[in-house]
Amino acid sequence: MLHTSAESAAERVYAEVKERILTNEIAGGELISEGEIASKCSVSRTPVREAFLRLETEGWMRLYPKRGALVVPIGDREKRDVVDARRLLEGHAVRSVTSRPAAVAELAERLRDNLAAHRRADATDVAEFSRLDAAFHQLIAAAGDNPLLADFYTTLGERHRRMTIASVHRDAGVAARILADHLDLLGAIEAADADRFDHLLAGHLAGVHDLPGEPA
Known part of the structure; x- marks a missing residue:
């Protein structure tokens, strides 16, 4: 049950952050942190980290340890x-x-x-x-x-x-x-x-x- 709940939180964070990227609410070139997103989405950092990894795999952001995640601009x-x-x-x-x-x-x-x-x-x-x-x-x-x-x-x-x-x-x-x-x-x-x-x-x-x- 806890595993399912964690997956649901990561999926929700992924969807919310991706939508913010698509709608330019988080602009290309902007650096965001796990803590910032965790606070906005009312979750711990763990689902945020999972969501960020997925978004990096899809090419929407680049992760920099101890610095945050850079939203990839439209080139x-x-x-x-x-x-x-x-x-x-x-x-x-x-x-x-x-x-x-x-x-x-x-x-x-x-x-x-x-x-x-x-x-x-x-x-x-x-x-x-x-x-x-x-x-x-x-x-x-x-x-x-x-x-x-x-x-x-x-x-x-x-x-x-x-x-x-x-x-x-x-x-x-x-x-x-x-x-x-x-x-x-x-x-x-x-x-x-x-x-x-x-x-x-x-x-x-x-x-x-x-x-x-x-x-x-």
Whole structure:
């Protein structure tokens, strides 16, 4: 029973700290301590240590004995890798969808529902905004009718969310750009124009995530 309780505490700390990293509440480059997190989560240091080890294994932080844990910042290489993967997967999905008129109509309807929810969302709720942004793109990836690729795309979701939140914090105008770009992407899908979708997606991702050397 005690073992199960300890596991539950470590899992809770892991989830809470990871969410704070994803939502930029704990910013990249920040050094945090076991004691600080133990106090905030009302637990002993043992589950915090276990959670930190797991987060280090997943690449979210680096541990420094007697100093604390450094939250790994989002680097240009990571941004490029995530964006490259998203362009490949979403572009492939749209090319598959455009050959099936019924699938185009179904995807367009779901994307319109997402955009409506996006417009209704509280503009100051960055976490919800980023969730809806990720959902928009996940709908596109899932429509490609390839479960393996859709599942792989889902694994990018956490990095996608973190990058979007960081971009919105960096520039308040990014949120409006995302909504405008999503409407354009929807238009390309409705027109069954996969080449235009690829072009728009490249500009959208480069602009939102401020990729060096890429056209915004």
